[in-house]
Amino acid sequence: MxxxxxxxxxxxxxxxxxxxxxxxxxxxxxxxxxxxxxxxxxxxxxxxxxxxxxxxxxxxxxxxxxxxxxxxxxxxxxxxxxxxxIAGIYQDLALCETLDVVGNLFLGHEMGSTGVLDEVSMERRARELDLLDTLSIGIPSVRVPVASLSAAQRQTVAIARALLSExxxxxxxxxxxxxxxxxxxxxxxxxxxxxxxxxxxxxxxxxxxxxxxxxxxxxxxxxxxxxxxxxxxxxxxxxxxxxxxxxxxxxxxxxxxxxxxxxx
CATH class of the missing domain: 3.40.50.300 (P-loop containing nucleotide triphosphate hydrolases)
Structure with a gap:
């Protein structure tokens, strides 16, 4: 519309x-x-x-x-x-701490076929949308578990995940x-x-x-x-x-x- x-x-x-x-x-x-x-x-x-x-x-x-x-x-x-x-981000963030950043970004909307995740394509897709570079707050790597990130970094991951749906x-x-x-x-x-x-x-x-x-x-x-x-x-x-x-x-x-x- x-x-x-x-x-x-x-x-x-x-x-x-x-x-x-x-x-x-x-x-x-x-x-x-x-x-x-x-x-x-x-x-x-x-x-x-x-x-x-x-x-x-x-x-x-x-x-x-x-x-x-x-x-x-x-x-x-x-x-x-x-x-x-309309996308909402709430106080609990709804992140899975055992997954890495990319895994959380695409949680529920994973890319892949025949039951195999295509993590390379998911990371590439995130970078094409300029999410990780533009929105990151010193996230050391997109492969680190979310549990190791600070509160602000987790908030950034939650926002980036919401923005993937544009x-x-x-x-x-x-x-x-x-x-x-x-x-x-x-x-x-x-x-x-x-x-x-x-x-x-x-x-x-x-x-x-x-x-x-x-x-x-x-x-x-x-x-x-x-x-x-x-x-x-x-x-x-x-x-x-x-x-x-x-x-x-x-x-x-x-x-x-x-x-x-x-x-x-």
Whole structure:
């Protein structure tokens, strides 16, 4: 599907999700454009994980509309999201530590025939996509077990594996939670490279320093509802904290905040 300039890559309209009598999400709105980093922030229990599950098809919405490139779509299972070009990388990374880097990159999508893995072709394919050279953070060899890599290097392998499918949107769930300062700097630089490649990025994070460093827009959830959309260059960290904690109620303006720049 050809992307229409100016049209959000992904748009959520009035998304609701309930678990029994509990409403985890109520009338949630969100837009992500190609080549844009949108940070999704909120306190524990705000609904961030639930919203990510809606987008990735792990926990489909009960109400609302999901639009992809301006057209309504149904995402009821992970395969639906993957078919659109949505890839997610979660805190556990889902890597097999006993396999080497190449083995993890192609895990579940191995190349070969007659039951024999073609590791040479897999490594060549990865290098053709410029993944290992461009995204690596000092990985000594693509043949070392993932268990021997640092947290940042493992994160890089997980991202490279997601990029092998050439996604148009990438979801990063707390990607710097287990990283040190230097490793975090490398990863934030990587996110900027992904944006430069035209990939839409949804960054789920508690770290407002990371958010201010790489995000273009911030969407705040509070108790399962929107509590503001903010442009990063014109919004202070204090404003974001107030919205996250519920000290300020921005829910009534969330539908027009992106269109009206003066609303910030």
């Amino acid at each position: 050809v992307h229409v300039p100016g049209t959000p890559l992904l748009a959520l309209r009035g998304i609701c999700k309930r678990f029994g009598a509990v409403w985890a999400l109520t009338d949630v709105e969100l837009e992500i454009h190609a080549g844009e980093v949108v940070a999704l922030v909120g306190d524990n229990g705000a609904g961030k994980s639930t919203l990510v599950k809606v987008i990735t098809g792990v926990g489909p919405a009960d109400e609302g509309v999901i639009e992809w490139n301006g057209r309504p779509v149904r995402i009821t299972r992970p395969r639906d999201a993957q078919g659109l070009g 996604p148009r949107m990438l979801i990063l769930d707390e990607p710097t939670a287990a990283l040190g300062v230097r490793q975090t700097t490398y990863l934030l630089d990587l996110i900027e490279r992904l944006r430069d490649r035209g990939i839409g990025v949804l960054l789920v994070s508690h770290n407002l320093g990371d958010v201010k460093a790489v995000a273009d827009q911030v969407a705040v959830l509070h108790l399962g509802r929107n509590n503001g959309f903010f442009s990063v260059p014109t919004t202070s960290q204090e404003q974001l904290v107030s919205s996250i904690t519920g000290a300020t109620d921005n829910a009534v303006t969330h539908r027009t905040a992106r269109a009206g720049e003066g609303a910030m």
